Amino acid sequence: MNDRWAVAATDAGGALLVPLGRDGRPAGDVREEPDLAQAIRSRPEVGRWVWRSTVEIYPRLLAAGVRVERCYDVEDAEALLLGHEGRHGEPHSAAAAWARLHDRAVPPDPPQRAAEPGSQSSLFEPQPVRVPFDDLLEVYADQCRRHAAAEHPHRMRLLTAAESAGMLVAAEMNGAGLPWRADVHRELLDELLGERYAGGGEPRRLAELTDKVSAAFGRRVRPELPADVIKAFGQAGIKIKSTRRWEIEGLGHPAVEPLITHKKLYRIYTAHGWGWLQDWVRDGRFRPQYLPGGTITGRWVTNGGGALQIPKVIRRAVIADPGWRLVVADADQMEPRVLAAISRDPGLMEVAGQPGDLYKAVSDRAFAGDRDMAKLAVLGAVYGQTSGDGLKNLAALRRRFPRAVAYVDDAARAGEEQRLVRTWLGRTCPPAAGSGDGEEAGIPQEAATQEPGRDPAAGGEFTPGYASTNARARGRFTRNFVVQGSAADWALLMMAALRQSLTTAGLRAELVFFQHDEVIVHCPADEADTVAGAIRAAGDLAGRVAFGETPVRFPFTTAIVECYADAK
DNA sequence: AGTCCTCACCGG
DNA sequence: AACTCCGGTGAGGACT
Numbered sequence: 001m002n003d004r005w006a007v008a009a010t011d012a013g014g015a016l017l018v019p020l021g022r023d024g025r026p027a028g029d030v031r032e033e034p035d036l037a038q039a040i041r042s043r044p045e046v047g048r049w050v051w052r053s054t055v056e057i058y059p060r061l062l063a064a065g066v067r068v069e070r071c072y073d074v075e076d077a078e079a080l081l082l083g084h085e086g087r088h089g090e091p092h093s094a095a096a097a098w099a100r101l102h103d104r105a106v107p108p109d110p111p112q113r114a115a116e117p118g119s120q121s122s123l124f125e126p127q128p129v130r131v132p133f134d135d136l137l138e139v140y141a142d143q144c145r146r147h148a149a150a151e152h153p154h155r156m157r158l159l160t161a162a163e164s165a166g167m168l169v170a171a172e173m174n175g176a177g178l179p180w181r182a183d184v185h186r187e188l189l190d191e192l193l194g195e196r197y198a199g200g201g202e203p204r205r206l207a208e209l210t211d212k213v214s215a216a217f218g219r220r221v222r223p224e225l226p227a228d229v230i231k232a233f234g235q236a237g238i239k240i241k242s243t244r245r246w247e248i249e250g251l252g253h254p255a256v257e258p259l260i261t262h263k264k265l266y267r268i269y270t271a272h273g274w275g276w277l278q279d280w281v282r283d284g285r286f287r288p289q290y291l292p293g294g295t296i297t298g299r300w301v302t303n304g305g306g307a308l309q310i311p312k313v314i315r316r317a318v319i320a321d322p323g324w325r326l327v328v329a330d331a332d333q334m335e336p337r338v339l340a341a342i343s344r345d346p347g348l349m350e351v352a353g354q355p356g357d358l359y360k361a362v363s364d365r366a367f368a369g370d371r372d373m374a375k376l377a378v379l380g381a382v383y384g385q386t387s388g389d390g391l392k393n394l395a396a397l398r399r400r401f402p403r404a405v406a407y408v409d410d411a412a413r414a415g416e417e418q419r420l421v422r423t424w425l426g427r428t429c430p431p432a433a434g435s436g437d438g439e440e441a442g443i444p445q446e447a448a449t450q451e452p453g454r455d456p457a458a459g460g461e462f463t464p465g466y467a468s469t470n471a472r473a474r475g476r477f478t479r480n481f482v483v484q485g486s487a488a489d490w491a492l493l494m495m496a497a498l499r500q501s502l503t504t505a506g507l508r509a510e511l512v513f514f515q516h517d518e519v520i521v522h523c524p525a526d527e528a529d530t531v532a533g534a535i536r537a538a539g540d541l542a543g544r545v546a547f548g549e550t551p552v553r554f555p556f557t558t559a560i561v562e563c564y565a566d567a568k
Numbered sequence: 569a570g571t572c573c574t575c576a577c578c579g580g
Numbered sequence: 581a582a583c584t585c586c587g588g589t590g591a592g593g594a595c596t
Binding site for chain 3 (some may be wrong): 303
């Protein structure tokens with residue numbers, strides 16, 4: 001039942017296959033079969049399929065109607081293992097891994113391309129670096145050894161297995177698609193933005209708002225150009241540094257109100273307007289291309305379509321098929337619960353072990369019942385807030401929950417000292433990649449090569465404190481990394497458990513959306529309650545599998561709705 | 569003509 | 581009250 005087999009697609013549409021032993025080495029002869037999908041379909045007893053790349057092989061299987069229970073994605077695992085070993089930048093293709101084993105020249109990874117809108121069964125993938133099947137098998141056996149050498153081998157195996165499961169989920173969600181009513185979306189755009197003029201250009205309401213802004217300034221102003229707006233305010237005797245909404249609000253100028261309305265609508269027009277609809281919605285489905293582990297912390301990203309930033313108003317277009325429902329489930333206060341589990345702080349675990357509002361419980365213990373203050377303190381601890389009130393609240397938090405605060409403080413210090421920092425399962429933060437942009441986050445060595453006065457992080461001024469400023473920024477990053485990243489670990493396991501239980505229950509329900517701490521399942525109306533139960537069970541199971549036995553619970557707020565916008 | 573950067577918004 | 585952590589997105593404009 002837990003048998004592992006390795007498989008690779010051949011150019012002719014066939015397959016190379018071999019059973020694997022406990023040590024990860026082949027336990028039989030390699031065989032070749034003419035039909036890849038049939039080769040998989042005819043071996044339901046295989047517990048886990050080991051292959052080079054899920055993105056390469058799985059959409060083809062899905063198109064042929066074949067689902068697999070588990071897989072192991074060698075190239076994804078290679079990236080995670082390299083990171084764990086502190087070798088983040090190195091190419092992670094199987095061919096590169098093989099070359100490293102044999103001291104050969106290591107081929108670089110191919111560059112990433114932009115996604116093609118609307119692609120259905122073929123997930124985005126960079127041109128693969130081809131690798132012979134025997135070499136792939138050798139790389140896999142070596143990866144088994146490297147898991148054993150990890151800081152926590154069991155957790156590392158869990159991490160690569162979980163992210164491989166995420167790869168399956170991502171491919172299946174791309175196949176299913178999020179139900180999307182283009183007609184409702186168009187009505188929404190007409191209502192919000194007004195009609196488009198025949199000759200093109202801005203829709204009516206945007207044009208009207210531009211006119212109002214111009215009238216308020218007494219000259220022609222284009223609200224979408226920050227430089228133009230700053231200049232116009234300057235001429236009106238108001239100095240502003242930027243045109244961000246929070247800076248403009250409350251200026252007491254007649255241009256403010258139409259300007260802010262314009263910002264909101266312009267955003268919808270450019271990011272989720274008619275063009276987006278044309279590009280991304282086909283046959284009643286929105287099919288984003290998810291990239292599990294696309295960020296340093298392990299959160300997913302999508303490649304094109306902006307699926308993780310769907311504005312709240314646009315969610316009115318997400319409507320279940322007739323007779324079906326959307327089960328929308330949002331994990332309650334995921335990050336503080338994860339912090340409780342990874343820090344093993346007794347007080348915070350107790351709070352996170354009870355149903356109900358976690359921030360309220362924290363406030364009862366440490367903030368005299370002030371829930372808002374408690375929430376700010378917890379988020380401040382996770383984000384590294386440094387302002388006055390934040391520090392005061394942090395002190396109160398530290399008195400009641402010392403291990404939890406110490407855990408993130410340690411992560412921050414490790415980051416400042418350029419040490420490796422890991423999530424609970426072992427995803428590892430690159431030692432010098434700060435806020436995700438290696439240039440700007442800069443490490444001290446890089447800073448030393450900068451010309452004084454041309455330092456981008458210092459606003460063009462020479463600052464002797466540059467390195468320490470950067471170290472602090474990195475500390476904030478790693479402080480957040482251990483919590484957000486461990487939460488992503490949990491979310492992967494939750495998705496894997498949910499996928500598994502939906503399948504074994506024999507439901508028609510499909511996972512159709514995932515966004516950090518939220519899932520949507522599309523299902524026939526009479527399955528909705530069962531699905532909601534499966535989600536709850538998956539959350540708690542993931543908590544136990546990821547973090548071991550702790551009192552911490554991972555509840556969801558669940559809504560069974562026909563329209564996504566009605567979920568909150 | 570293509571590439572890269574900044575800005576400001578969206579989501580968590 | 582301030583705008584801290586993680587990302588994607590397009591437009592516009594500067595650059596090669």
